[in-house]
Amino acid sequence: MGFGARLPTTSSNLARQPDAQVCFGAKLREWAVCHDGVVSDAERAVAGLARLAAATDGGERREPQARMAAAVAEAIDRGRHLLVQAGTGTGQSWAYLVPAILAGRRTVVATATKALQDQLAGKDLPFLQAHLDHPFEFAVLKGRSNYACRQRIAELTGD
Numbered sequence: 054m055g056f057g058a059r060l061p062t063t064s065s066n067l068a069r070q071p072d073a074q075v076c077f078g079a080k081l082r083e084w085a086v087c088h089d090g091v092v093s094d095a096e097r098a099v100a101g102l103a104r105l106a107a108a109t110d111g112g113e114r115r116e117p118q119a120r121m122a123a124a125v126a127e128a129i130d131r132g133r134h135l136l137v138q139a140g141t142g143t144g145q146s147w148a149y150l151v152p153a154i155l156a157g158r159r160t161v162v163a164t165a166t167k168a169l170q171d172q173l174a175g176k177d178l179p180f181l182q183a184h185l186d187h188p189f190e191f192a193v194l195k196g197r198s199n200y201a202c203r204q205r206i207a208e209l210t211g212d
């Protein structure tokens with residue numbers, strides 16, 4: 054399936070899993086399959102993505118995004134590292150943010166560019182706060198090279 058993660062069961066193959074039952078997550082307002090009455094973190098993440106897609110104009114379910122979110126959720130749950138390579142248009146930001154938020158653990162997201170940092174802080178995270186029905190807080194931290202101090206200004210101006 055990719056990323057080493059098991060995807061949640063869909064209604065189309067539910068009949069092939071006699072031990073599975075359909076559960077409703079009130080917070081996510083999305084159907085998910087659970088085993089023994091427990092919805093896995095991966096299934097919650099994928100259900101959350103489906104709910105977000107429905108809340109987005111023209112939103113659609115993206116299979117690679119769902120697989121990545123399931124893998125991220127499993128890695129968080131198991132305390133393991135995960136390396137994922139995903140192409141443009143996969144929806145990587147939501148695929149790692151949603152499982153991290155739903156896990157309820159403090160998470161650090163390091164970005165390679167200020168543009169991505171601005172996208173996360175200005176667009177993605179506020180949207181998730183409004184539509185995920187799982188309260189969380191976030192803060193933007195920038196490295197010291199993004200601030201000016203008297204010494205750095207003196208070095209740059211030659212004073």
